Amino acid sequence: MTRRPGKGRRQIALKDRLAPVLISLASVVLVFGAVAWFVGTAEQWPRIQRQFFSIDAMIEAAPGVARGFLVSLQIWLISLVCIGIWALVLAIFRAMSGPWFAPLRVFAIVYVDLFRGLPALLLVLLFGFGIPALNLPGLPKEGLFWGGVALILSYSAYATEVYRSGIEAVHEGQGMAAKALGLTQWQTLRYAILPQALRNVVPAMLNLVVALQKDVALLSVLGVRDAVREAQIYTARTFNYSSLVVAAILFLLATIPLARLTDHLARRDRQRRLQGAK
Amino acid sequence: MNRIEIEQLTKFYGERQVLDAVDLSIAPHEVVCLIGASGSGKSTLLRCINGLTEFDEGTVRLDGVDIYDESFGRTGLYKRIGIVFQAYNLFPHMSVLENITLAPIRVHGRDRREAEAAGLKLLELFGLGQYARAYPEQLSGGQQQRVAIVRSLATEPDVLLLDEVTAALDPELIGEVLKIIRDLKTSGMTMVIVTHEMGFARDVADRVCFLDGGRIVEQGNPHQLFSKPENPRTQKFLERIIAAGRLEATV
Ligand SMILES: Nc1ncnc2c1ncn2[C@@H]1O[C@H](COP(=O)(O)OP(=O)(O)OP(=O)(O)O)[C@@H](O)[C@H]1O
Numbered sequence: 001m002t003r004r005p006g007k008g009r010r011q012i013a014l015k016d017r018l019a020p021v022l023i024s025l026a027s028v029v030l031v032f033g034a035v036a037w038f039v040g041t042a043e044q045w046p047r048i049q050r051q052f053f054s055i056d057a058m059i060e061a062a063p064g065v066a067r068g069f070l071v072s073l074q075i076w077l078i079s080l081v082c083i084g085i086w087a088l089v090l091a092i093f094r095a096m097s098g099p100w101f102a103p104l105r106v107f108a109i110v111y112v113d114l115f116r117g118l119p120a121l122l123l124v125l126l127f128g129f130g131i132p133a134l135n136l137p138g139l140p141k142e143g144l145f146w147g148g149v150a151l152i153l154s155y156s157a158y159a160t161e162v163y164r165s166g167i168e169a170v171h172e173g174q175g176m177a178a179k180a181l182g183l184t185q186w187q188t189l190r191y192a193i194l195p196q197a198l199r200n201v202v203p204a205m206l207n208l209v210v211a212l213q214k215d216v217a218l219l220s221v222l223g224v225r226d227a228v229r230e231a232q233i234y235t236a237r238t239f240n241y242s243s244l245v246v247a248a249i250l251f252l253l254a255t256i257p258l259a260r261l262t263d264h265l266a267r268r269d270r271q272r273r274l275q276g277a278k
Numbered sequence: 279m280n281r282i283e284i285e286q287l288t289k290f291y292g293e294r295q296v297l298d299a300v301d302l303s304i305a306p307h308e309v310v311c312l313i314g315a316s317g318s319g320k321s322t323l324l325r326c327i328n329g330l331t332e333f334d335e336g337t338v339r340l341d342g343v344d345i346y347d348e349s350f351g352r353t354g355l356y357k358r359i360g361i362v363f364q365a366y367n368l369f370p371h372m373s374v375l376e377n378i379t380l381a382p383i384r385v386h387g388r389d390r391r392e393a394e395a396a397g398l399k400l401l402e403l404f405g406l407g408q409y410a411r412a413y414p415e416q417l418s419g420g421q422q423q424r425v426a427i428v429r430s431l432a433t434e435p436d437v438l439l440l441d442e443v444t445a446a447l448d449p450e451l452i453g454e455v456l457k458i459i460r461d462l463k464t465s466g467m468t469m470v471i472v473t474h475e476m477g478f479a480r481d482v483a484d485r486v487c488f489l490d491g492g493r494i495v496e497q498g499n500p501h502q503l504f505s506k507p508e509n510p511r512t513q514k515f516l517e518r519i520i521a522a523g524r525l526e527a528t529v
């Protein structure tokens with residue numbers, strides 16, 4: 001067959017573009033269909049389904065788990081704000097040079113080493129049970145509060161490092177130009193370095209945001225009635241695990257879009273840098 | 279009186295001596311070009327003049343006053359001596375006008391509207407008026423470097439330091455930047471220029487200093503230095519430059 005320029009050619013091009021999409025679609029359906037068939041026909045499947053995917057149990061557990069999930073979301077959002085601010089303060093401490101700022105710098109370094117080296121769960125237990133047990137006057141006594149503080153302290157260590165890498169990625173000439181214009185160290189950070197650094201760190205920060213969303217569940221060990229805790233309560237009462245699956249679905253509904261957003265931003269960032277480099 | 283006086287300036291980076299007892303005086307309205315091989319200490323010398331790099335020994339005076347004198351305050355020196363770098367170092371997240379008004383507003387406390395009006399006027403003067411709202415990445419290298427020069431002029435300095443300001447530019451963009459520097463010379467600006475553009479140095483400089491190993495081994499008016507260098511090291515340097523085709527041999 002002879003190919004003529006014009007319409008025919010464009011149709012072929014369209015077909016060429018469509019073919020890979022169709023192939024991947026078909027292979028996905030095939031593979032997952034096979035898995036579903038394999039699982040569905042297994043001898044144990046009805047038992048598994050009753051235990052984990054019972055629709056009745058799910059519907060029954062959903063309100064409680066959803067209420068718990070709202071608690072998780074609240075803790076998550078409040079912690080995020082606190083982490084964003086506290087880690088930025090630490091990163092600024094770290095970035096200040098000169099002998100006068102040495103104590104702040106050392107504090108930030110020790111802080112990051114300490115809190116990055118300890119498991120979040122350990123901190124949650126230590127703060128959430130330990131501090132209320134001290135009965136200190138004037139301080140809150142709820143495990144929820146202190147557990148939240150533990151998460152914030154722990155995650156701030158990671159976030160500080162993310163900010164720091166963003167600050168260090170800003171070209172050193174920027175700092176020199178700012179200094180030559182007479183800006184103080186603080187003004188240099190504030191007007192020249194940080195606006196660029198914050199833009200650099202968005203993708204890495206979003207990774208932490210997703211990770212924190214999951215680690216909020218650690219507070220359930222303190223008896224905080226978050227999604228996981230509510231699901232456990234239901235499980236303990238009925239010996240059915242479908243409630244945990246409901247909690248899992250809620251977590252995924254929240255984290256998957258965030259993960260996609262992270263990917264999208266990272267890709268856009270890379271493209272921008274490639275364009276900048278040409 | 280000399281505008282700038284450098285005496286016995288010495289600088290170490292760790293064990294390595296980068297400047298070795300440099301003496302240099304620059305008169306008002308004089309244009310001095312520093313030439314020399316890579317690593318000879320040209321940039322370091324330039325950055326010592328406005329206190330951007332700290333030195334170990336010697337003094338630098340501006341109009342007879344030590345640059346570390348308290349009378350300059352924290353920012354006085356930076357206001358009176360501007361510097362422009364090879365890589366422009368414009369702030370990419372700020373528009374051209376914001377780049378130019380940052381120091382006048384934040385450092386010297388000028389009223390924003392007043393500073394913007396002055397900045398616009400300066401941009402117009404250098405043929406960059408239409409780019410006031412543009413961002414650096416939207417401009418060509420030559421335009422960015424011209425903006426960087428305007429930024430350093432926004433605080434009305436008495437002295438301008440230029441560190442290889444054309445070295446990062448495509449050849450066809452070098453001319454527009456050199457023209458600005460010539461115009462600045464005509465307007466009487468005192469300048470210290472580090473450059474690899476020997477032809478330009480010969481045209482624009484009142485005096486050329488050849489640096490080697492952290493020392494000024496030879497200086498003189500450009501015609502004398504380029505055509506009859508006396509020091510063997512200057513001769514060798516210029517021979518290499520001519521061989522590389524970066525300066526037409528003059529006899
Ligand atoms: N921040 C620094 N730390 C350590 N050594 C440095 C630093 N800056 C410069 N040097 C060294 O000091 C010497 C002089 O450097 P300088 O930048 O002044 O040379 P230059 O004449 O400007 O060279 P070029 O033509 O390559 O710009 C070089 O050997 C360089 O490696």
Ligand SMILES: [Mg+2]
Pocket residue numbers: 320321322441442
């Ligand atoms: Mg240099």
